[in-house]
Amino acid sequence: MGFATNAIHVGQEPDPTTGAIVAPIYQTSTYVQTELGKDKGYDYARTNHPNRKALERTVAKLEGGQSAYVFSSGMAAIDAVFRLLRPGDHAVISEAVYGGVFRLATQLLVHFGLEFTFVDTSSQDSVLGALRPNTKMLYVETPTNPTLRVADLAALGKLATDRSITLVVDNTFLSPYLQRPIELGAHIVVHSMTKYLNGHSDSTGGAAVLTRPEDAEKIYFIQRSAGSGLAPMDCFLVSRGLKTLAIRMLQHNANGIAVARHLDAHPKIRKVYYPGLPTHPQHDIARKQQRGPGAMLAFDLGSLDAARRFLNQVKLCSLAESLGGVETLISLPALMTHASMPVEVRERVGITEGLVRLSVGIEDIEDIIADLDQALLYV
Numbered sequence: 001m002g003f004a005t006n007a008i009h010v011g012q013e014p015d016p017t018t019g020a021i022v023a024p025i026y027q028t029s030t031y032v033q034t035e036l037g038k039d040k041g042y043d044y045a046r047t048n049h050p051n052r053k054a055l056e057r058t059v060a061k062l063e064g065g066q067s068a069y070v071f072s073s074g075m076a077a078i079d080a081v082f083r084l085l086r087p088g089d090h091a092v093i094s095e096a097v098y099g100g101v102f103r104l105a106t107q108l109l110v111h112f113g114l115e116f117t118f119v120d121t122s123s124q125d126s127v128l129g130a131l132r133p134n135t136k137m138l139y140v141e142t143p144t145n146p147t148l149r150v151a152d153l154a155a156l157g158k159l160a161t162d163r164s165i166t167l168v169v170d171n172t173f174l175s176p177y178l179q180r181p182i183e184l185g186a187h188i189v190v191h192s193m194t195k196y197l198n199g200h201s202d203s204t205g206g207a208a209v210l211t212r213p214e215d216a217e218k219i220y221f222i223q224r225s226a227g228s229g230l231a232p233m234d235c236f237l238v239s240r241g242l243k244t245l246a247i248r249m250l251q252h253n254a255n256g257i258a259v260a261r262h263l264d265a266h267p268k269i270r271k272v273y274y275p276g277l278p279t280h281p282q283h284d285i286a287r288k289q290q291r292g293p294g295a296m297l298a299f300d301l302g303s304l305d306a307a308r309r310f311l312n313q314v315k316l317c318s319l320a321e322s323l324g325g326v327e328t329l330i331s332l333p334a335l336m337t338h339a340s341m342p343v344e345v346r347e348r349v350g351i352t353e354g355l356v357r358l359s360v361g362i363e364d365i366e367d368i369i370a371d372l373d374q375a376l377l378y379v
């Protein structure tokens with residue numbers, strides 16, 4: 001079956017007891033045993049519940065994984081994946097990674113004996129140069145948040161597999177509709193489902209998609225032991241959102257291209273970061289491995305003052321953290337999503353105080369552009 005069909009039907013069979021086309025929300029903490037030691041497949045909602053199981057089946061199918069586990073947030077999923085490592089292990093991470101991942105690694109996981117090196121994963125030489133004998137994981141965001149650097153997944157997949165290193169790819173920015181990292185060689189895919197997978201900005205959620213049974217067993221153990229699995233209502237919301245993922249991504253992508261081209265031609269904008277522009281340094285790799293450039297972009301207004309004036313004037317675009325919702329969201333990474341990154345790291349990866357990030361929604365394109373244009377008059 002095709003992607004859109006799978007998104008609508010896999011894990012979403014009609015309820016066997018009533019025929020309801022949408023399965024009920026199993027808002028219950030425990031499940032009654034028919035006799036001692038015998039249950040109907042569920043015993044306690046921390047361990048598992050039908051809404052979680054359904055969503056996990058859909059996500060695994062869409063990413064082409066063998067299994068998936070869903071968590072209370074993207075960070076909970078990412079934390080679970082890093083817990084596959086043991087004290088003394090080393091991981092190489094994209095330097096322009098989501099700020100929360102940087103904070104998790106440098107302020108929390110280091111205290112448990114893990115070692116991290118942050119490099120530009122769009123350069124294979126930088127990745128090779130960072131490898132150590134104890135490197136066990138390569139954690140890649142592509143495109144990166146917010147500077148949209150693209151890593152060559154097929155090349156990194158080979159590099160990792162040849163050295164028995166686990167390649168983890170954060171596919172949040174594109175969703176499996178626009179990029180399928182497992183087909184390119186990733187061993188694990190992670191998501192903030194808070195973003196495109198749910199798509200309606202009304203729940204948080206995360207996913208870890210696995211290709212190897214040994215990883216799946218460990219991740220499920222972590223999920224049920226740490227109690228970080230996604231709750232029934234949130235699973236229901238993400239499952240509902242997923243049904244329109246294909247059609248939403250088509251429109252996000254079309255709107256993203258239109259906004260990027262418009263801003264790129266605008267005299268007040270110094271630089272637009274978007275893999276769909278021929279001037280993007282990894283444009284060719286993006287064309288090769290992505291079904292489209294997506295709807296995430298960033299642009300530099302030159303200074304914090306200019307960015308502030310612009311952000312205080314937008315009306316349709318909502319000034320908010322997060323991305324991937326149907327509504328256009330706009331933010332200033334240096335003061336918002338990436339505030340936890342030290343200034344010198346931010347500067348090295350290009351997150352200046354004038355850098356604005358845009359998550360282009362699926363409103364009418366003329367309205368989005370008109371809003372950006374009127375706010376740019378204040379810059």
Ligand SMILES: Cc1ncc(COP(=O)(O)O)c(C=O)c1O
Binds near residue numbers: 098192322337
């Ligand atoms: C690329 C990326 N990965 C992971 C996360 C973390 O996800 P969550 O906020 O659902 O914990 C985010 C959050 O913005 C993100 O942008």
